[in-house]
Amino acid sequence: LVTEIDRASERLIHRILKRAFPDHGFHGEEHDALREEAPYRWYVDPIDGTTNFVHGVPLFGVSIGLAYQNRLVVGVIYDPMRRELFTAIKGRGASLNGRRIRVSRTRVIAYILLSTGFPPEFRRQPQPYLGWFVRLESRSRAVRRIGSTALSLAYVAAGRLEGFYEERLWPWDIAAGILLVEEAGGRATDFNGKPPVLERGGLIATNGRIHEELLRLLYKTR
Helix, strand or coil: CCCHHHHHHHHHHHHHHHHHCCCCEEEECCCCCECCCCCEEEEEEEEECHHHHHCCCCCCEEEEEEEECCEEEEEEEEECCCCEEEEEECCCEEEECCEECCCCCCCCHHHCEEEECCCHHHHCCCCCHHHHHHHHHHHCCEEECCCCHHHHHHHHHCCCCCEEEECCCCHHHHHHHHHHHHHCCCEEECCCCCCCCCCCCCEEEECCCCHHHHHHHHHHCC
C-alpha cells in the first residue's frame, strides 16, 4: 500500500535534505535512487508501517538513515503518534527523546519478546516463515507482528524487545534501525551471522545476549 501521505512525506524529506546536502545521494521508498555514486547516501522510509497507517492502527514511523562509504553513521526513527524520537550517531550511542537507551539484559530465550514480519510472498510460500514463527513462539515469551520494521528495531534498541528477525527487507526499512540497535549495545547480522548488507534485506537484530541462540533456532527451521 502506498498513500499520498507517503509520497508527500518523502518529497518533503528529500527537499530538506537536498537543500542542506546537495551532494549527497538519496534512496527512498517512493523515489528512484539518486546520486548513487555519492559517498554520503540517505535511506528514507517516509511511513514505515503503511498498512497500519491506512487502517488507523497507531504503529508506524518515519525512518531516516545516513551512510558514508557504505557504513552507517546516523539513524533516526520518529513515531509521531507517541512523539518518540529515536536517534543514533556512530560512536556516540543511541537516545530516545534525548535520553540514552540500552538494549535489554535478558539472556534466557524463554523470557524474551520478539518481533517479526512476513514478506509479500508468504501467502503463496509460507515456509520457512511459518516454521520460524511456530518454533520461536513456542520457545519465547511471545513473537509479535508489530507491522513496522523501523519501530521493531527502535524497540530492540530501547530494551522493549529482545530481538527482531525478518527476510526480504529494503535498505530504507533497516538502515536507521541497524545503527540504533548497535549503538544501544545490541547486535545486528544477516541470517548467517555475518554483518548485514542493506541491499540483501535479511536481518536479525538482538540485544546481543540471545543472538547466537536465535541464529541457531532460525537455522534449524530452514
